[in-house]
Amino acid sequence: MATAAAPTGSARNGAGPEWGGFEENIQGGGSAVIDMENMDDTSGSSFEDMGELHQRLREEEVDADAAAAEEEDGEFLGMKGFKGQLSRQVADQMWQAGKRQASRAFSLYANIDILRPYFDVEPAQVRSRLLESMIPIKMVNFPQKIAGELYGPLMLVFTLVAILLHGMKTSDTIIREGTLMGTAIGTCFGYWLGVSSFIYFLAYLCNAQITMLQMLALLGYGLFGHCIVLFITYNIHLHALFYLFWLLVGGLSTLRMVAVLVSRTVGPTQRLLLCGTLAALHMLFLLYLHFAYHKVVEGILDTLEGPNIPPIQRVPRDIPVVLPAARLSSTVLNATAKAVAVTLQAH
Amino acid sequence: MAEAVESPGDPGTASPRPLFAGLSDISISQDIPVEGEITIPMRSRIREFDNSTLNESVQNTIMRDLKAVGKKFMHVLYPRKSNTLLRDWDLWGPLILCVTLALMLQRGSADSEKDGGPQFAEVFVIVWFGAVTITLNSKLLGGNISFFQSLCVLGYCILPLTVAMLICRLVLLAEPGPVNFMVRLFVVIVMFAWSIVASTAFLADSQPPNRKALAVYPVFLFYFVISWMILTFTPQ
Numbered sequence: 351m352a353t354a355a356a357p358t359g360s361a362r363n364g365a366g367p368e369w370g371g372f373e374e375n376i377q378g379g380g381s382a383v384i385d386m387e388n389m390d391d392t393s394g395s396s397f398e399d400m401g402e403l404h405q406r407l408r409e410e411e412v413d414a415d416a417a418a419a420e421e422e423d424g425e426f427l428g429m430k431g432f433k434g435q436l437s438r439q440v441a442d443q444m445w446q447a448g449k450r451q452a453s454r455a456f457s458l459y460a461n462i463d464i465l466r467p468y469f470d471v472e473p474a475q476v477r478s479r480l481l482e483s484m485i486p487i488k489m490v491n492f493p494q495k496i497a498g499e500l501y502g503p504l505m506l507v508f509t510l511v512a513i514l515l516h517g518m519k520t521s522d523t524i525i526r527e528g529t530l531m532g533t534a535i536g537t538c539f540g541y542w543l544g545v546s547s548f549i550y551f552l553a554y555l556c557n558a559q560i561t562m563l564q565m566l567a568l569l570g571y572g573l574f575g576h577c578i579v580l581f582i583t584y585n586i587h588l589h590a591l592f593y594l595f596w597l598l599v600g601g602l603s604t605l606r607m608v609a610v611l612v613s614r615t616v617g618p619t620q621r622l623l624l625c626g627t628l629a630a631l632h633m634l635f636l637l638y639l640h641f642a643y644h645k646v647v648e649g650i651l652d653t654l655e656g657p658n659i660p661p662i663q664r665v666p667r668d669i670p671v672v673l674p675a676a677r678l679s680s681t682v683l684n685a686t687a688k689a690v691a692v693t694l695q696a697h
Numbered sequence: 698m699a700e701a702v703e704s705p706g707d708p709g710t711a712s713p714r715p716l717f718a719g720l721s722d723i724s725i726s727q728d729i730p731v732e733g734e735i736t737i738p739m740r741s742r743i744r745e746f747d748n749s750t751l752n753e754s755v756q757n758t759i760m761r762d763l764k765a766v767g768k769k770f771m772h773v774l775y776p777r778k779s780n781t782l783l784r785d786w787d788l789w790g791p792l793i794l795c796v797t798l799a800l801m802l803q804r805g806s807a808d809s810e811k812d813g814g815p816q817f818a819e820v821f822v823i824v825w826f827g828a829v830t831i832t833l834n835s836k837l838l839g840g841n842i843s844f845f846q847s848l849c850v851l852g853y854c855i856l857p858l859t860v861a862m863l864i865c866r867l868v869l870l871a872e873p874g875p876v877n878f879m880v881r882l883f884v885v886i887v888m889f890a891w892s893i894v895a896s897t898a899f900l901a902d903s904q905p906p907n908r909k910a911l912a913v914y915p916v917f918l919f920y921f922v923i924s925w926m927i928l929t930f931t932p933q
Contacts, residue, residue: 406717462833469837473910501838501911508918515922519929531819531922 468500476502483571486605494613496564503570510538517584518643556620575603604632766790773853776895783846791852795824801862827919835912842903854896861888862927889924
């Protein structure tokens with residue numbers, strides 16, 4: 351607006367004394383400073399001039415249109431052309447109004463900007479957080495810092511889905527109701543969101559200093575260990591290797607999460623409850639993922655299940671007893687799995 | 698206000714000026730002299746409204762859309778840094794590709810017991826929800842690409858994988874065996890890499906430069922899942 355008034359003065363030299371105040375500015379070579387006191391508000395605004403310009407142009411166009419139409423077809427078409435122009439403008443305005451309303455509603459309900467701060471990460475940060483998720487830190491007197499971001503956890507859950515699909519395909523898992531993809535996505539997202547919520551609820555009961563976002567991030571990064579273990583053991587089918595990795599890698603990532611939670615909880619009972627639950631759920635999930643979706647070595651399968659099992663149903667594979675210490679737990683697990691299968695098949 | 702006044706300060710505008718042409722000088726500083734007339738070609742604009750695309754024949758419309766889709770297919774097959782896909786995006790191509798892929802990936806009969814293969818709806822849902830997720834992710838990371846442009850690019854870059862599916866189908870007509878599998882594996886891997894290169898060529902410019910890897914990783918996962926579905930497909 352400031353530069354607008356200077357040429358105005360020059361364009362209206364003959365307009366009268368009210369513009370006289372501008373001449374000094376103009377001779378200064380187009381200075382941007384304007385003396386607002388001297389401006390006459392009724393006639394100086396270029397906005398009004400533009401409005402008038404459009405009005406005149408529209409009238410001109412209508413006249414030109416009428417004239418052009420008259421050249422072709424006489425007065426009747428001239429009137430029609432004018433009405434068509436008007437209806438087009440009305441339609442245009444309705445379109446604009448509708449578009450404005452729709453975009454307002456959209457920006458209100460589908461505002462993804464709420465999530466934007468949680469995705470504000472650099473690749474180097476993601477890499478370092480992935481590595482740190484495997485390193486438990488012993489500092490339990492001070493609350494340990496948890497990065498509240500969602501990019502890493504989300505990508506890890508999707509990676510786990512992809513690895514699970516790979517495992518299911520190579521083991522020819524047959525799923526009766528539902529699809530392979532649906533099962534994989536449901537399992538992984540269900541674990542991440544469900545267990546996070548459950549532990550957050552327990553943390554609320556135990557007075558732990560952790561927010562839902564931090565819990566989601568912590569558990570999400572804890573899935574990095576799961577991804578590594580499953581990726582390796584779905585391709586190398588050695589049970590001893592799996593148990594080793596289960597204890598080592600799974601154990602490390604669980605220990606890290608446990609250490610973070612212990613540093614944020616006060617009281618031995620609360621710490622035990624919270625960390626025991628998380629550790630149990632995390633380790634058992636890895637066990638479940640390996641055995642539920644992975645083919646047991648052929649020989650063991652044949653000897654344990656026998657020929658009279660119908661080939662089509664999804665049978666719980668008996669967990670082989672590799673370590674003597676696992677004998678009791680595997681017996682228990684086998685029994686529960688069989689019981690569950692029987693009840694399910696009864697339906 | 699109605700007269701056109703010759704302004705002495707402006708250089709070189711000595712031609713007779715129509716009504717209000719002098720107003721063009723008002724909003725612009727003296728350093729940039731505006732020459733010429735403000736004449737909006739209203740007549741031609743009115744003509745354009747009369748020849749709108751509503752009145753042309755159906756064949757014209759279909760051929761024009763098909764040509765646009767075909768041109769974009771060429772851009773995907775020979776990816777260069779261009780923004781044709783971004784500038785005039787359309788979702789016809791992705792729809793055609795998705796439907797073709799889903800039809801080819803379907804297993805035989807509905808009551809077959811070996812029902813573990815992806816069905817039509819599953820492929821459809823994976824492709825579209827995967828593309829939506831990747832788009833949301835790249836927007837949240839700070840990319841300046843619009844929602845539908847991203848969907849368009851991701852959908853079009855499924856073309857190499859659809860070609861891989863066709864080749865795999867043909868290869869599967871031969872007798873099964875490890876050689877069969879190796880050929881299919883090789884074809885799928887090559888097409889997977891091609892898809893990723895193509896989509897990166899289009900999408901990379903819209904991301905902030907230090908976060909390209911973060912935006913490309915979910916694209917990698919997405920095409921990996923689709924390639925996996927293609928590779929493990931066996932007709933019954």
